[in-house]
Amino acid sequence: MGIKFRLTLMSFLQFFVWGAWLITIANYWFGTKQWGGAEFGAIFSTLGLSSIFMPALTGIIADRWVNAEKLYGILHVLGGLALAYIPMVTDPTTFFWVIFIAMIFYMPTISLSNSIAYTILKNNQFDVVKVFPPIRVWGTVGFIVAMWITNLTGNKASANQFYIAAIAAVALGIYAFSLPKCPPQKLTKKDASLVESLGLDAFKLFGTYKVALFFIFSMFLGGALQLTNMYGDVFLSDFEKVPEYADSFVVKYSTIIMSISQISETLFILAIPFFLKRFGIKMVMLFSMLAWVLRFGFFAYGDPQEGLWMIIVSCIVYGMAFDFFNISGSLFVETTTDSKIRSSAQGLFMMMTNGFGAVLGSFVSGYVIAKYFTDANGTKDWHNIWLSFAVYALIVAVAFAVLFKHKHNPEEVENVMH
Template sequence: MNFLQFFVWGAWLITIANYWFGTKQWDGTQFGAIFSTMGIASLFMPTLMGIIADRWVNAERLYIGLHLLYAVCLIYLAQVTNPDSFFTVMLLAMCCYMPTLALSNSIAYSSLTKGNHDLIKAFPLIRVWGTVGFIAAMWLTNLTGNKATEYQFYIAAGGSIFLGIYAMFMIPKCPPQHLTKENAKLSELLGLEAFKLFGNYKMALFFIFSMFLGAALQLTNAYGDVFLSEFAFYPKYADSLVVERSTIIMSISQISETLFILAIPFFLKRFGIRNVMLFAMIAWVLRFGLFAYGDPSSGLWMIILSCIVYGMAFDFFNISGSLFVETSTDSKIRSSAQGLFMMMTNGIGAILGSQVSGWLIDKYYTKPFDTLAGLATRLETSTDNPKLLDFIAGKGVQITNGTFDSAIYLKDWQHIWLAFAIYTLVIVIAFSILFKHKHDPKDLENTGH
């Protein structure tokens, strides 16, 4: 279940930018809106589906239905021909998919508990197969030549249909637990009691930083693969491994995740929750900074190292942040508080990051080129290079006396990544100054971590 759960996401999440910018050639501001659909859906759908699973419908039935609907949305998405409709269909797809992340965890916890398994020991070994599934989907999309085609959505849809059918016959029943009192207040029913945590200075500060860092979490998922693919515009890099197998290179990030998960207990016990979160933020600065100066030849090591530090950047903040919430809140609102943490990172933070980055890149870091000489200089080649002329022809642009009949737009990736690096560096400095949390090893023992 975990393998397929993330397979159907990994088949398109990293490569959709190649489809958007390369095949469809739609603009960057609209692409930011596409990635914000995950955040919009995360604001309300997991909570809504959680209430339904808690009170009325078996979790596994809801899970099956949502995955089949997700598949239908993806099949239709592959046939959409304009960006506005694409946004609408993608939002519907995310409204179906995002709740299944929480439902898959609920189903796993329920099944493991019934089998008398130790959740702390058993679940991580199961959850890691989700990352394996994500990597497998990335490799399949790349190796089949579909990282810039609509078939990436068909691959994901096929996996989701298979998962739905598999779940019908193989996943144990998870009936409603009716844990919420019938006469509960609406705020309690919706998990809004956790918002009282904003009255606590330390918790409010933590959630605000979660939102700002959440804005950075999806940036490399959104733009990483297309960044590597666009090295094909440079004749000297056009045939490089990085260009041909960009998605596989990016999958090093997910492989790194599986390794850093194993290192988390050591770092938490040695350095404490606050410092581990700080390490994660520093890793984000390195992630973006290394991308800024990396290239497919002499700078290949920077690209590889950037993918490796991603594991620390992603895992250390998400897990240590979740643990901070676990050890700092009352048990009565702990689940709601965890939901609030996810809403601030994957909801509000993701929406802000996607929308602002899309606008920023389109407004300040996408440059037009009107002449052959100007483009050749930018791409570090000669005006008569056959690969350059093939690239121009592929854009459908005609050349008259060295001038293009329509502009060719290129992104200034180095300054894009540097802008993101500076943004996360500001977060690091502010967090280190403002957020104080004393490390107590007993916190880890009390929660069983």
């Protein structure tokens, strides 16, 4: 097998593991187990909590002591075993800790898979900028395929979704040991302080008003991302409780409907260069925030019949909401930080969105939905849930437009993208 195909397979399985359960876990939690809503917020916080410390820790290990591909393989095998144990859990507290352990092993593999791909491509004289994006797109395809398999096999509310993910994770872990070697780079200075080793020197960026503001908004947007991951599929499945919608396509194939979001993601990636050159980094980030308003707003008014188009459009604008902020945000970091701490700054950007932002979105939404939008029977007021999320996104967008100052420089964007 060629190098590009082998890395494509790695990328596909990397996100297949996640897609098998991430969007459908709410159906298992609320439907099969019938556990409480406030506790569910804590389940999704495990992604954020593990993203705060594990990528940095595994990065140091791969830099200093262990081949990256071996560490990657070990993490996936251990994560797969944790996922396989989930169906045996019978109470919410234990469920939280098992998911947390699984995420401690899984979340650092996202950045490790990128590092492994970069290293192998460079070692084989490939143009990384040109070759890597098509490889990474197959990760999104893997996520979509896993969602479809979970739904079409009738497992969107069953324990089997975790077995599907576990088998893929262990298979990927074993496969990783066959990849070309990625030995430790030992790039960290021997006399580097602990702060430098952990990449924490990037925190001094919070001393710059503009960059600090950017990181704060990154956290708020990271919270918004969790909301549709947590509640999107269970929202569509809940239409089953309305007699006229019970047998609708949306209810039966909710996960496939949600996968339109990921399909849209792959298409909007292709549109990013045009938008960045034409409108600049700040406007593209603002477009993302307004897309979140539309994402939540269309969900609030959509239904499986006359309002089906709203649900579809909501899934389509998700691509803009997700991609535009992540890509333009990373470009902002690339163009505004010192080269010595640029990698650490990118790590801080991810920590604020996938770490602190995810924790904020998970805990707060879980509490608010359980307290204000769920009746005594456990029925959720989805219309007002999504409206409140839309208002939240709109407030963030307006505040960003007013407070964040950044002048568009087409040449700056051009240089970074090439």
